Amino acid sequence: MQAGHSPGERVGLATHVHSGMESSLQSRDVAGVHDFVLLENYGSEDAFINNLQKRFNTDIIYTYIGPVLVSVNPYKNIPIYTDDVIKTYRNIHYFEAIPHIYAVTNTAYQALKEENKDQCILISGESGAGKTEASKKILQCIAVTTGRTNQVESVKEKLLQSTPLLEAFGNAKTTRNDNSSRFGKYMDIIFNYIGDTIGGSLLNYLLEKSRVVMQAPGERNFHIFYQLLSSSDASLLDSLHLSPNTYYHYLNTSIVSMKDNEIDDIGQFRVVKRAMDVIELSEQEQTAIFTLVASILHLGNVGFSQDENGNASINAPETIATVAKLLACDAAQLTHALEKKTIIARGDSVTTPLNKELAMYARDALAKAIYDRMFTWLVQRLNSSLRPVDDEFNRTKVMGILDIYGFEIFGKNSFEQFCINYCNEKLQQLFIELTLKSEQEEYFREGIEWVPVQYFDNKVICDLIEERHKGIISLLDEECLRPGDTSDMGFLNKMSINLVDHKHFVSYSKAERTMLKQIPRDEFQLVHYAGKVTYSVHGFVDKNNDLLFRNLIEVMASTKNTITKAVFTEKELESKKRPETAASQFKKSLNKLMQILVTKDPSYVRCIKPNNEQTSGIFDEQLVRHQVQYLGLMENLRVRRAGFAYRRTYDVFLKRYKSLCPGTWPNFNGDPKDGVALLTQHLQYNKYEFSMGKTKIFIRYPKTLFMTEDLFQLKKNDLATLIQRKYKTHAARKNFLKMRWAAIVMQKYIRRFLAKRAMRRRRLAVEVLRRLLKGFITRDGEPTEDNMAFIQLSRINYLNRLAGNLPKSLVDRDWPACPKACRDVSIVLHKLYRGQQARIYRKNLSPEKKRQFDLKILAEKLFQHKKKSYTSTHLTPFENVRLPSELHQHKTQYETNQLVPGEKLMYCTNITKYDRHGYSPRDRALLVTNKAIHIVDIKGFKVKHKLSLESITELVVTAEMDGLLLIRIPLELKKDKGDLILQCAHVIECVTFIVDAVKKPNILKIASTSMISHNIIGGKEGQIEVTAGSELGFGKGKTGHLVVTVN
């Protein structure tokens, strides 16, 4: 097959599985071959069936016809459905492991993921063949295979739980199958781009709603009724006014009593409740559903009686009250709607009573409508729960699973079976279209050498049923829409007339004599692809009309139940158009389904039922052969054997495998066909292995493709490395550029920062330098901010220098030069220092020295700038004894002998005394005591004069450099004969001592005149004349004066 199975594109060789396959080949005598393609006698139906049987007998239920999976219902549990098995199949190629539904699923899933193509798995087979079970296995496989995140888990759980929920409401026990699907189901599993399940979407097809009100013998109503009644939840049943012991008309029309040993209703109810929770049906929604189920049971128990006018009336008003209560509508209104019928004719509404039969019909129609619409509501509710999150919508892929009611033949077949079988015709048609027909047509189109395989094309039957204007559905609609009394027989007649020549239609009027017995007058027979089915024409018109009286719709629209309120609307009543008939609707929905399916890559599971007893171990050869025939499996095999396992357009093939040949890699610019030719040459394809069509290459055996794919997978590693390398380089370079850029930016900032900092520093430095220079230049100026530092520094330096260079002695008047700024300080310091030095000097002075100084100071006071000799003498220390040494003894003696007590000698010197008359010189010694002045004879130290200190009035000296000393004494002191005229070598010293002793400094007079008079005793006066001369001299001048010559 081209579609769906392009196995070679997904090879993952696992050698251990190979050996598994080989061993299964070895054991084929017992277990048969796993792929019918390997059958030696592939044209023989017997061999085919024999192979199936061998496998069935060894509990191998799956066999391939190439990519098509044939499954035989084992009617017993075989241990091949564990999660481990699923995991094994996950990594194995389809053709490499023994056939399994998981292999089909996994192959489709991988194709979805890798080729990004929507998939669908079509499961066909008659009722009870195992379709629903197969669909569950597929779901299970997907659930185990796909992602494990919370969100995915929750979606998968919902998907899985949707099955038991829908089965409870849509499946029932039939004579064919205890769990027969009474509705068609198409489920899309929605995957995101990485292959995780992210949602789902369901389509439901024609529920067999007639079952709600009536079941054939041996069959049951839908499971949910029994499940609800078996519920152990007493309060639930109470609230619904239900009891397991009550007789329910809608259940007991069947001879099967409520309890069925085979079916675990109690357990199933729990499963259903859980499923409802998982699907996130609210408590309120769940109650609404159970209320509707209960309402239908109660409604079934509403009986009618008929009065003599033929007007129906309800028997048990309390039952209708219960129904009204449950649905939350007005009981009277409901009663009215069940007993009467309102028709709007040309704008007027006309109400007419119903007879019993019509009332019952109305009641049943209502029950069916409620159940049918509730079922559809439930599917929609499931869809809203399974809807994927919006943002993932664009890149999603889906895998559809079609599990629809299978072809079925009952003892009595009605409209429903007609629809179901029509549906199966359509699916068979699709199968033929996509496998047998299109494949062969393709070989022809592509110019491949081909011997056509004959097969039965059921298109003729499809046309018989659905052709516009001519088909059965059109005829049925015609009868239904016809004015006047329409009837089932009218419909049958129409068919008998119109379809008289059709090979696949037989009716009583057309039947051969031999068949007359088989076809009663009110029946017709269709020769379906899967067999002849005789349909009873009864109910066709009604069921096709599917009418619900408008008052009933009105009542339903007025109910408070969430579901009925939503599914019956006033709007429906307003619509003037006649609703489409059931068959037309179904036809439309089927055609839509076909359109959905053809857009996807299909995979096929063909289910076969081994017996009609629903028991394991029985292989009814006749039954199986029939199915093999109508399913077209032999033709399928023949096409498969003669055909090619794989085909692809040249461009696609080249695109995938071009990397395997240097001539086509990396690009082949010519015609893709030439490219492929080059490729096959390079790969050394055997000429039997493939064929070149007009637009496609056809490869006969999967193994050729496996080999190519293996090479590709290996090459992929190289390519991946190459891509990785390129990418890594690119990524690394990108990263590098990014880093470089970042570094540059960083550098920029850092540089700016550093530059700014340097600039700040330089500016600061300049400022500092400028200040420094300015400070330096102005360092001798007034203190400013700028020169302050210099000043400070020069002060410090000065002080340091000063400290090291302080004058050592007081006499040293030197003082280190100072900067201008320190001048004041220097002066102060100098003064302070000298003061300090002087203090120290003073402190260290001996009394003698001190005395010396006191005298010197006194001398200074007395003489400085006054007497010329002062400057030449002031540095000579004073001595208190200025006597030649030979006189010292005299002096001592004198001291001891002549001085009065308390009298102390202060000074003594030798002097020259001049007489007051003749001025003749006499050598004398002068002694100064603290009381008097003694003038003694120098020879013997005899006292000549003794003058008390108080008696001295004046001391006179000249301003010149002479040694004259005139001591004025009061005239009264006659004894002394006038003032004393002395010449003293150390006149300054002498006067100082005397003044010191007298303690009257102003006693001294320094005469500035050249004439000094002196008293002579007797009131006379002498004159002393001071004249300049070359040499110092004393002597009596011609004037009679004492002349003192000074230079």
Ligand SMILES: Nc1ncnc2c1ncn2[C@@H]1O[C@H](COP(=O)(O)OP(=O)(O)O)[C@@H](O)[C@H]1O
């Ligand atoms: N693979 C299987 N393994 C075991 N039993 C199966 C298998 N397939 C089907 N059955 C049995 O057959 C019954 C009918 O199968 P089902 O799938 O409901 O048929 P269909 O949907 O085709 O009408 C199931 O209830 C189950 O008991």
Ligand SMILES: [Mg+2]
């Ligand atoms: Mg089923």
